[in-house]
Amino acid sequence: MFKTLKIAAVLLAGSQLLAAGGAYAQPDAGLAGKVNTLTGTEGAGLTSGYLYPGATYPFGMVQFTPTYFSKRGGFVINQLSGGGCAHMGNFPTVPLPGRLDVSPGNILDHRVDISAERGHAGYYEATVEERIGAQLTVTERTGMARYTYPEGDEFGTVIIGAGIAATPIEQAAVVVTGPSSCEGYAEGGNFCGIRTPYKIYFVAEFDAPAAETGIWKDDTLTPGGRFAEGSTSGVYFTFDLGKSRNVQYRIGVSYVSVENARENLRAENDTWDFAAVRSAAEAAWNRYLGLIEVEGTNPDRIGQFYTHLYRALIHPNLCSDVNGEYMGADFRVHKTRSRQYTSFSNWDTYRTQIQLLAMLTPDVASDVVLSHRAFAEQSGGAYPRWVLANIETGVMQGDPTPILIANAWAFGAQDYDPYPLFRIMRVNAEVPGATSQGVEERPGLRQYLEKGYWNASEQLEYTSADFAIGQFALHAVGDEFASWRYFGYARSWRNLYNPETGWLQSRNADGSWKSLGEDWRESTYKNYFWMVPYDLGGLIETIGGKAAAEKRLDEFFVRLDAGYGDEWFASGNEPSFHIPWIYNWVGRPDKTAKVINRTLNEQYSSAIDGLPGNDDLGTMGAWYVFACSGLYPMIPGVGGFTLNTPIFERVTMHLKHGDLTITGGSETKIYTTGLKVNGRAHDRAWIDWKELSDGATLEFTTSAKPAGRWGQSELPPSYE
16 A cells, blocks of 8 residues: 655655654654654644644644643653643653652642653653653553663652643542552543543553652642542652663553453554554554555645644544443443544534544544534433533534535545434424433524524534535435425525625624624624625625625735734634635636635644644644645535645545545646546536546646636536
């Protein structure tokens, strides 16, 4: 599967992160070695990727990493990739020089220095306190560390926090079970100010007995102590370095029990061969990253591409143990015959990531869909919208999960019975007050159904959900009458159009207009105006046709870096992600190409602050992959892509039923002048998934300047 790339760069251009030789740079790391896990781990405010640099496994349960929310907080065992609020960060561990003579407290106040970070897919290393080498790797459900102390040190200590996480926690307990082992549990703290009371359990072991063990609680250090509980607590192990300069540590986790954590550890890492575990993690990443092969003239772009593909394959992550058990949304232990997933940032991921997963890994995407069904059935009967562990946080708005499921089906992830899924969609869409874990999933639903309007940005999310439900009803369950009903709800976006202002806006309950600036979540009326991806033809006609829409788009793209309150393109936030491709609906694919090229070159880089916003659990990573490949999954619940000029000379996607090969892209010749699909001319900036799903060849012809009339006559579809 893995062919030699045209540019066989082992190091990422423009980055000094991969050192030649030594323990870090390995010639056999393959595509995993092209990933730069530090890209996007820093930034200011909304322009931060909220990403972690440490080690994880494709869709794995653990993320062994410094927490994004404090580099001084040690190496934690769980962290969302690109989640924009402090969260998780359980069981931090840190190697320290010498014996421990003062309590680490909350670890942050211990002022541990972590520097010289480097990382690629499946592996991370850093220097602790300017003297101790730390290397981290993972299996699906376990983490492994190798700490190397310098010559001359007689003793070295490793601390493990129990009642310490990225947010304050009260419930935690840890017990020293022997001179080289401990186990315990902790709760989840909160996320975006919302309590997330999951329980996570661990079993940890060292490869040699410690000379001293003990515990701490708050500011009190207790040498020889065996049990600690509550906030700001933990255990420590001090080693005689005369026997070995290396101290190895492994930890298994479970969201069910200590016994399951132990079973996970025994099943996945019953060895002390760090190199073998690292190699297995890299091999797993090479298999997944190798599902897309790219060739081009810019090695830095190739590095960025695989870094973003990597990020798109981290979540959703596994939450079932090796024995199939998982903690359900009803806080009871369940058992699955497949694999149960969690970390559902669905307001984000329905737009890009689930489509990519369905294309590349339909088995994973199908299990993700089934995981949502289980969560709904266990939590009150409605689909959740933002899940962390087994908790519905209620973060964000709209009804994104039906869109996610409809998108998974539309792009080929169909290994399940669609009828129970459709019944739950109807609960979300038609039962006012329907909840998941007590969270109302469609606030304002009664007014929306009875009057046809609600708060504008929320309603526009509802209409996209209803359109997707209609597509699922039609194509997955064959219920044409239900599809008409939902397509009718979707057309209610027209009730938000105010002809006096020329914009979509909210209405009061009596039908009068609210002010133009009200009710826009993380965005503005100029961004959310375009949130009718299934009926862009109707939207464009409403404001006077293609010329008027093109003018409005031109004014919108004067800048690419909008924050929540700015009235131009927000390349770093989801409500804007699809808007560059709307030029295709006015017959100007050249302008689509120009804006996407500007965004890729001006808003993204391989630098540590090289992202324009939160990655949001792979959403931005998938956006980058699609944009570079010349495809964008625009319409909710519809299997198909609107097109742009690819940035690579060749892209090969290894799909389940055949290879999709895309040729002719360019870093400099960014305008499409022609396209052939399987050797036949294709003049439309849209292609159906069914033309690609069994394998196909797309041959682009491009130019450095706009030329010809490709994509100008037959426009992409609209569903009025």
